[in-house]
Amino acid sequence: xxxxxxxHAGLWVSQPRPGSSxxxxxxxxxxxxxxxxxxxxxxAPYALSTVRDALVMGLLALSYDxxxxxxxxxxxGHTTFLGLGAYGxxxxxVHFGLAPVSAIxxxxxxxxxxxxxxxxxxxxxxxxxxxxAIVSMAVLIIAQQLATSWQxxxxxxxxxxxIPGLSATFAGHSLDLSSPLGSWYAVAAVVLATACLTWLAxxxxxxxxxxxxxxxxxxxxxxxxxxxxxxxxLFVISALLAALAGCxxxxxxxxxxxxxxxxxLATEVILWVAVGGRGTLGGPVIAAVAFTLLKxxxxxxxxxxxxxxxxxxxxxxxxxxxxGLRFRRGVINLRxxxxxxxxxxxxxxxxxAGGGQ
Amino acid sequence: MDEPLMKATHLxxxxxxxxxxxxxxxxxxxxxxxCIIGPNGAGKSTLVGVLSGAVAPSSGALYFAGESMARKDxxxxxxxxxxxxxxxxxxxxxMSVRDNLIVAGLGVASHRASPMPDPEAILEEVGLGEQAEExxxxxxxxxxxxxxIGMAMMCQPxxxxxxxxxxGLSANDAQRLVRLIHRLxxxxxxxxxxxDLGFVRAxxxxxxxxxxxxxxxxGTYDDIARDEEIRRIYLGRGACHAAx
Amino acid sequence: xxxxxxRNLDWQTMTIIFNILSYVSILALVAxxxxxxxxxxxxxxxAHAEWVTIGAYTLAVAQSLGxxxxxxxxxxxxPAVGAALGWVLECSVIRLLYKxxxxxxxxxxxxxxxxxxxxxLVFGTQPMLVYAPFNGAVTAFGATYPAYRIFMIGVAxxxxxxxxxxxxxxxxxxxxxxxxxxxxxxxxxxxxxxxxNRMAFAAGxxxxxxxxxxxxxxVSVESHLGVYYLGKAFFVIVLGGIGSIAGSLVGSAVIxxxxxxxxxxxxxxxxxxxxxxxxIVVIRFRPQGLIPGFSAAxxxxxxx
Numbered sequence: 001x002x003x004x005x006x007x008h009a010g011l012w013v014s015q016p017r018p019g020s021s022x023x024x025x026x027x028x029x030x031x032x033x034x035x036x037x038x039x040x041x042x043x044a045p046y047a048l049s050t051v052r053d054a055l056v057m058g059l060l061a062l063s064y065d066x067x068x069x070x071x072x073x074x075x076x077g078h079t080t081f082l083g084l085g086a087y088g089x090x091x092x093x094v095h096f097g098l099a100p101v102s103a104i105x106x107x108x109x110x111x112x113x114x115x116x117x118x119x120x121x122x123x124x125x126x127x128x129x130x131x132x133a134i135v136s137m138a139v140l141i142i143a144q145q146l147a148t149s150w151q152x153x154x155x156x157x158x159x160x161x162x163i164p165g166l167s168a169t170f171a172g173h174s175l176d177l178s179s180p181l182g183s184w185y186a187v188a189a190v191v192l193a194t195a196c197l198t199w200l201a202x203x204x205x206x207x208x209x210x211x212x213x214x215x216x217x218x219x220x221x222x223x224x225x226x227x228x229x230x231x232x233x234l235f236v237i238s239a240l241l242a243a244l245a246g247c248x249x250x251x252x253x254x255x256x257x258x259x260x261x262x263x264x265l266a267t268e269v270i271l272w273v274a275v276g277g278r279g280t281l282g283g284p285v286i287a288a289v290a291f292t293l294l295k296x297x298x299x300x301x302x303x304x305x306x307x308x309x310x311x312x313x314x315x316x317x318x319x320x321x322x323x324g325l326r327f328r329r330g331v332i333n334l335r336x337x338x339x340x341x342x343x344x345x346x347x348x349x350x351x352x353a354g355g356g357q
Numbered sequence: 358m359d360e361p362l363m364k365a366t367h368l369x370x371x372x373x374x375x376x377x378x379x380x381x382x383x384x385x386x387x388x389x390x391x392c393i394i395g396p397n398g399a400g401k402s403t404l405v406g407v408l409s410g411a412v413a414p415s416s417g418a419l420y421f422a423g424e425s426m427a428r429k430d431x432x433x434x435x436x437x438x439x440x441x442x443x444x445x446x447x448x449x450x451x452m453s454v455r456d457n458l459i460v461a462g463l464g465v466a467s468h469r470a471s472p473m474p475d476p477e478a479i480l481e482e483v484g485l486g487e488q489a490e491e492x493x494x495x496x497x498x499x500x501x502x503x504x505x506i507g508m509a510m511m512c513q514p515x516x517x518x519x520x521x522x523x524x525g526l527s528a529n530d531a532q533r534l535v536r537l538i539h540r541l542x543x544x545x546x547x548x549x550x551x552x553d554l555g556f557v558r559a560x561x562x563x564x565x566x567x568x569x570x571x572x573x574x575x576g577t578y579d580d581i582a583r584d585e586e587i588r589r590i591y592l593g594r595g596a597c598h599a600a601x
Numbered sequence: 602x603x604x605x606x607x608r609n610l611d612w613q614t615m616t617i618i619f620n621i622l623s624y625v626s627i628l629a630l631v632a633x634x635x636x637x638x639x640x641x642x643x644x645x646x647x648a649h650a651e652w653v654t655i656g657a658y659t660l661a662v663a664q665s666l667g668x669x670x671x672x673x674x675x676x677x678x679x680p681a682v683g684a685a686l687g688w689v690l691e692c693s694v695i696r697l698l699y700k701x702x703x704x705x706x707x708x709x710x711x712x713x714x715x716x717x718x719x720x721x722l723v724f725g726t727q728p729m730l731v732y733a734p735f736n737g738a739v740t741a742f743g744a745t746y747p748a749y750r751i752f753m754i755g756v757a758x759x760x761x762x763x764x765x766x767x768x769x770x771x772x773x774x775x776x777x778x779x780x781x782x783x784x785x786x787x788x789x790x791x792x793x794x795x796x797x798n799r800m801a802f803a804a805g806x807x808x809x810x811x812x813x814x815x816x817x818x819x820v821s822v823e824s825h826l827g828v829y830y831l832g833k834a835f836f837v838i839v840l841g842g843i844g845s846i847a848g849s850l851v852g853s854a855v856i857x858x859x860x861x862x863x864x865x866x867x868x869x870x871x872x873x874x875x876x877x878x879x880x881i882v883v884i885r886f887r888p889q890g891l892i893p894g895f896s897a898a899x900x901x902x903x904x905x
Contacts, residue, residue, distance in 0.1 A: 004470050011467050074703060076647075076710065118881065125885040130645040130706055131839050135881065137647075138832030142877055145870035205463055212449045212460040219447050222409075223512060224435035224464035263828075267714060270707065304722060311715035318708045319697060 012206045025199055028282045029192065036188035045180040049252070052184045054292035056249045059191050061272040061288035062198065062281060063241035068270075069279035070202055071234050072214030074133045077140030078242060078269055083147065083260040084111040085243025086250040090160040091153060100166050104247045111243030112236055114139075119235040123228045128217070137263070144261035159257030166251045183252050190248065191285070194241060199281050210234065264307055268295075271314050275321070360423060362387045362516055362546050363408065363439070368417035370403055377403040378414070379570035385516060389546045390538065392557045392578070395567035396591055401550040404567070405518050408548070409441040410434030422515070436468045438515030438545070442505050444524060450494040454485055454504055457493055462511030474511055482537065483507040498525045506537070517541060519549035523556040535559045558582075566590070615744030617861070623750045625857030626757030629850055630812035631830050632837040633764060634805025636849035639838060640781045642798050644695060645706040648713040650827030650834065652683045652806045656813020657822045658720060659683075661729035672734035672814075679814045680807035687806025691799050713827075721824040733818035753815045760811065761850070768846055777801060833860075836880045842890030851891050856880065 040048055064078050088107030092098045098106065118139060122132055147154045154160065165178020166186050177186045201207060213220045213227050221227050250256045259265075268291060276287030298306050363385040370378040377400045385391065393401050406412035407419070410431045419426045421437055449457050458476040466473035480486045483503040488496065493504060502525060509517055519538075523531050531553070538547055538560065551557050557564060558578050566574040566581060568590045574581055581587050635649050656679040663675040694712060698705045733749040741751070768774040779787040780794050788794050813826070820826060833856060841852025856876055863872035883891075 007470055007472070008467060011463060011473065074706070121881040121885040125888045127884060127888060129703060131835070133706060134645065134647075134832065134835045134839075135877075138836065138877055141828065141832055142870065142874045146874060149868055149870045205459060208452065208456050208460050209463060211452060215449050215451050216447065219443070219449065220460070220464075221430070221432045222411075222435055222441060222443070222447075223461045223508070224432050224468060226430075226432050264714070267710065274707075304718070307714060307718045308722075311711050311718060315694070315708055315711035315715065318704050318711060319694070 013201075013204050015200065015204050022203070025280075025282050028286075029196060029199075032188075032192055032195070036185070036192065040181055040184060048184050049180050050293070050296060051289070052180070052187050052252060053249070054289040054296075055187050055191055056245050056252065057272075057292045058285035058288040059187075059194060059245040059248070060242055060269055061276065061284035062191070062195060063238045063245065064269050065273045065276070065279065065281055065284040066198055066202075066241065067234065067238035068273055069277075069281070069284070070207065070214065071210050071231060073231060073235065074129065075136035076133045076263075076270070077136035077138070077143075077266055078238075079261060079266040080136070080140045080143045081111040081115060081239040081242035082246040082249070082265075083143060083256075083258075084114060085246025086256040086260055087147065087154060087160070087246075088243070089247040089250045090163050090256045093164050094160055094162060095153075099169065100164065100251060101168055104244070107247040107250075108240050108243050111239045111246070115236045115239030116232070119232045123232045123235070126228070137266075140261055140263065140266060144258055147258040147261055154258070157258065159255060161255050163250050163254045163256065165254070166248075178251075187248055187252065190244070194244075195281060195285065202281065264310065267314060268292075268310060271310065271317065274314075274317050361385060361420075362389070362422060364420040365408070366418045368404075368407060368419065369415050370400075370407055370412060371415045376400075376570045378407060381417075381570070381572055383572065385546050385548065387515070387546055388542055389548075390542050390560065390562040391546075391548045392560060392562055392564045393548065393550045393567055393572075394552070394554065394557055394564060394581075398569075399567040400570040401567050402520065403570075405441065405520055405548075405550055408516075409439055409518050411441070432464070435512055436465055438513065439518065440509045440512040440514035440516070441518040442509040442520060442522065444505075444520050446501070448493040448501060448504055448508065451492065453490050453492055454496070455480065455489045457504060458507055458511050461508035462513075465512045469513075474513060476511070479507045479510050482510070484533070499527060499530055502526060503530075506534075510541070514545045516546045516548065519547065519551075521551055521553075522549055523551060523553045531556055532559070554582075612744045615741070616746065617865070619744065619746045619750065619754070621858050621861045622754050624861050625853050626754050626761075627812050627816050628830070628833060628837060628857050629761055629853040630757050630808050630815070632834045632841075632849045632853055633761065633846065634808040635834050636838045636841075636846060637777065637781075637801050638805045640845075642695075642699075642784075642802075645709065645835075646695075646802075646805075647706060647709040647831065648690065648716060649709075649805070649809055650829075650831035651713050651716040652687065652809035652827070653813035653816070653830055654717075654720060654824060654827040655683055655686065656680070656810030657731070657817035657820075657826055658724060658729065658813075659810065660814045660817045661724075661731050661822050664731055665729075669732045669734060672732070675814050676811070679810045683810025683813075684803040684807040687803040688799060690806075691802040695802065713831075717824045717827075724824075726823065728821040728823040731817045731822055749818060756815060757812075760808070764808075765846060832877075836877070838890075840880050840883060840890060842892040845890075845892050848890055848892035855891070 039051065043051070060079070060082055063081075067073050067075065067078070085107035088110035089100075089103045092103035092106040093100065118135070122135060127135070147159075148157055150156075165176075166183060167177055168175045175182075177183055202210065209220070209225065209230070212223075213225065213230055217227050246260070249260075269288075272288040272291055273284040275291075276283030276285070278284075295306055295310075298309065361384045363383075365381060365383045368378055368381040368383075369376060379400070381404065393404070395401055403412060407414050410426065410429055410433065413428070421434075421439060424437070426434065426437075449460060452460070455476055458479055459473075462473040462476065477486075480489055483506055485500060485503055485507065488500060493501065496504060502522070506522070509519075522534060522538075526534060535556070538549070541547055549557075549560070561578070564576065564578045564581050565572050566587055573590070574584065574587060631650065631653060634652075635646065638644055638646055638649075659679040659682050660672065660675040663671040663678065667674065690712065694708055695705060698708055735748060735752075737748045738745045739748045739751055740746075766774075768777060776787070776792050776797060779790075779792060780797055784794055812830075837852035837856050838849045839852075840855060841850070842848025859879060860872050860876045863875050866872075867875070
């Protein structure tokens with residue numbers, strides 16, 4: 001059995017050699033690590049909490065980029081899993097008094113189950129594209145309705161308050177991460193670790209298979225892949241990551257309310273990925289942080305302005321920037337220019353060899 | 358090995374009242390090399406679709422290595438060794454040639470828990486060694502055909518279904534393909550449907566003629582070329598008098 | 602005594618039947634427009650339900666200006682307004698995205714957000730007042746039922762029947778059906794598909810606005826009115842079968858009945874959840890819908 005495991009690992013996880021295309025992410029990640037260590041020394045605790053909350057949204061963006069950017073599965077209701085994770089965590093800690101680590105597992109379980117069930121019934125029926133997106137939106141709307149009306153569990157409109165912060169106990173030592181500094185390190189560490197793992201996974205052969213399924217699912221099936229199963233697995237993993245973001249969000253802010261299921265937030269997630277660059281993994285995280293901080297700023301002036309601005313931005317982005325702001329585009333253009341220049345250089349040589357034909 | 362590789366009995370596929378495949382019986386043994394020819398609309402592509410699992414038969418039975426293939430999906434056909442080579446427009450366009458091969462081979466290898474064929478060796482065999490890093494979308498049509506063949510080979514087929522393999526190939530490439538098919542025959546059975554009768558003649562194999570969904574003649578290419586009725590099927594009634 | 606019990610049972614059943622009919626008829630009106638556009642252009646218009654809201658707000662405005670009887674004016678004006686705005690949307694946004702159906706989904710989603718917010722800014726967040734044009738109840742088949750609801754069912758049935766007639770017995774309807782089945786071929790035989798698409802889009806928008814006017818006196822008229830109907834309408838057409846009018850009607854009947862019956866037993870949100878689960882399970886086993894039409898939009902399900 002161990003042999004089989006080794007074989008499978010060798011087949012799927014095998015990584016190509018590091019190359020120039022890896023540079024943007026590696027550099028960005030290193031900068032992120034630097035930021036994680038330096039930022040607490042540069043800004044006040046309140047500002048740190050704001051950036052930390054934005055970073056949690058970055059994790060949400062990462063989970064969505066995995067689903068839409070890498071596997072090509074568009075959903076409109078991804079924040080369902082954010083909310084399920086958050087509510088799961090809240091209910092487990094406030095109503096049942098569980099430790100934060102167990103509560104995170106509960107939150108993940110809630111989201112994972114819903115994702116598995118909805119995903120199974122839809123994906124295995126061959127539902128893709130538009131209709132999958134619409135069903136996900138319907139699930140979100142219903143989740144919001146349930147969260148508002150199921151007072152006894154979810155606390156109705158007010159939601160659940162007094163959620164304890166993060167803490168972990170191992171071997172008798174307890175680590176309290178609920179302070180602004182502690183929670184910052186926790187959240188940043190989780191985001192960096194997740195980003196690194198997903199990047200490695202997508203770089204490997206598994207990532208190639210995902211890309212193949214996203215490009216031409218029919219052909220992938222003809223190559224022997226049970227594509228519905230692959231998509232379902234990815235859907236559940238993406239939901240689990242979103243739920244993790246939800247748990248972190250609940251733990252850090254101490255409160256969860258039905259507006260976590262708002263379609264507005266679901267739209268923002270799509271915008272982050274669309275603007276940050278579908279499939280780049282790092283871009284959406286940065287876009288999420290930037291937009292969340294921007295939203296804070298604008299909402300402090302006027303609460304009506306942000307949704308309108310968001311809608312307009314989104315529309316503009318879809319109409320005029322279908323591939324997002326791509327750093328890579330610039331690099332591709334440079335490469336093309338280089339090739340054009342080197343090609344021109346070859347021509348005089350060829351003419352010489354041809355004897356002036 | 359007396360067991361037939363693929364056995365089909367009374368296969369029928371109907372589209373809205375028209376039988377694309379009408380009551381076809383066939384047996385394919387391992388290492389068989391078989392060509393199916395016929396005029397347009399004879400049902401050849403539908404037959405290949407049924408044999409590869411892409412199209413479910415309306416009635417009839419299909420057995421592969423003794424196992425019933427009823428209600429099995431395309432990927433299950435591929436995992437058991439029934440691999441179809443498509444007509445060249447179905448590669449993963451946004452990926453490089455080498456990546457196309459890797460993806461093609463990984464699925465089956467992972468399912469069988471066996472190592473994947475070496476992509477470099479396949480690249481050499483199909484003559485795409487130079488284009489390994491090139492995006493599939495940038496390949497000219499002929500080279501994309503070779504890529505499709507390479508991808509089919511990566512799937513470690515037991516029965517290789519070739520859908521118009523010579524389409525768009527130059528005369529040189531067609532000869533190379535004939536040699537490759539004879540080489541592949543050592544590893545698997547090959548069934549080709551083809552319009553290019555010169556190619557079929559060069560293959561020197563058993564040839565079947567399909568007409569209106571049925572297999573009307575089986576024999577060697579030379580037998581069939583001489584047959585008056587086959588000529589009538591292909592060319593219509595007035596052409597009987599045409600010179601050989 | 603048996604006779605009395607029998608009559609009571611009849612009364613309850615009739616009330617339930619009327620409730621089902623009134624819900625189904627609104628759903629059918631909303632879904633009909635969506636079905637035609639979806640089937641014809643493979644365009645998912647997520648802003649479709651906003652036209653229900655627009656219809657409702659038109660009624661509110663008309664009645665605030667002209668009093669209760671302005672209802673009859675609104676009944677004609679709202680579909681016209683809806684059609685005009687639908688035409689504008691098609692010309693401005695949809696037209697740019699013909700080749701990119703998935704982006705149309707996102708773009709119309711953005712439009713719906715903008716519209717919701719704009720309506721909120723213009724009319725405020727408080728629900729607006731609308732009045733039914735007439736009160737009173739009607740006794741029919743042993744049950745006493747609000748006259749307005751019966752009127753609403755009647756209008757919906759008449760309009761749906763009218764659409765069916767246009768679709769199946771007129772030249773225009775034949776052209777529409779041709780474009781649904783095979784847009785490229787329809788163009789090849791000289792049908793101006795662009796123009797037809799625009800008209801179908803506007804007609805669908807008008808139907809949705811009409812539904813909005815009819816349903817307004819029974820619900821709270823605020824900017825999120827349409828959201829409730831959006832998901833349901835899409836379920837209706839995919840469950841019923843894409844590209845077939847009969848399918849969307851059957852789908853409305855199934856979903857409307859299920860939801861009404863469930864909400865007698867459980868909380869309305871739970872009823873919605875149950876209907877959602879039911880629909881997903883049905884789709885798993887019959888992905889092409891209950892009465893599949895023949896439509897280019899079939900490819901959206903990823904089927905080959």
